[in-house]
Amino acid sequence: MQTQHTQNRLRSSDLAYSVLADKRRRYAVHYLKQRNEPVPLSELAEQVAAWENDKPVDELTSKERKRVYIAMYQSHLKTLAKEGIVDYDADRGVVSISEAFADLDVYLEVVSGGTIPWSLYYVGLSIVNAVLLLVAWLELWPFATVPDLAWGGVVLVSFAISAFVQTYQTRRMRFGDEVPPPELRERS
Numbered sequence: 001m002q003t004q005h006t007q008n009r010l011r012s013s014d015l016a017y018s019v020l021a022d023k024r025r026r027y028a029v030h031y032l033k034q035r036n037e038p039v040p041l042s043e044l045a046e047q048v049a050a051w052e053n054d055k056p057v058d059e060l061t062s063k064e065r066k067r068v069y070i071a072m073y074q075s076h077l078k079t080l081a082k083e084g085i086v087d088y089d090a091d092r093g094v095v096s097i098s099e100a101f102a103d104l105d106v107y108l109e110v111v112s113g114g115t116i117p118w119s120l121y122y123v124g125l126s127i128v129n130a131v132l133l134l135v136a137w138l139e140l141w142p143f144a145t146v147p148d149l150a151w152g153g154v155v156l157v158s159f160a161i162s163a164f165v166q167t168y169q170t171r172r173m174r175f176g177d178e179v180p181p182p183e184l185r186e187r188s
Helices: 004-010 014-021 023-035 041-053 062-082 118-137 148-172
Strands: 086-089 094-097
Touching (some): 014 023, 023 041, 023 062, 023 086, 023 094, 041 062, 041 094, 062 086
């Protein structure tokens, strides 16, 4: 049973920055959300190792598997279980995503070198559109030749297109939606 503290913790923004700051934990959560059923620790560790080493599971060395397995067993799963993200049965060696966390839409905003976060993009778009409408309202040439309703349409379309693009990109960045995890999709 989830406590109120655990449910509040799951909804806290600290979660993304502390618990999911570790790549192995993100990979584990992604795989568990994707599977949506109890998974043996060995299977989880193999998949995390495969993503970490950028190779198929059947090409992993024993050392690569063992390194991830030990880290998952000794540290990561205990942390994820303590925070209410996973249910970990150490006796059976089985891990599953917790009910409270399974219902959350967690996504990772991956901002590559040449891009800006969506929040800054929308601030910039708002400024550009405000200047555009101001110039049209002042009836400065060549803006005065276009009807005000058309400028309103330009503003509306610019925000609508931006919202559709953001929605598409955000859905691609959700945990558990596709293989591989979001940050590995950016490499492709």
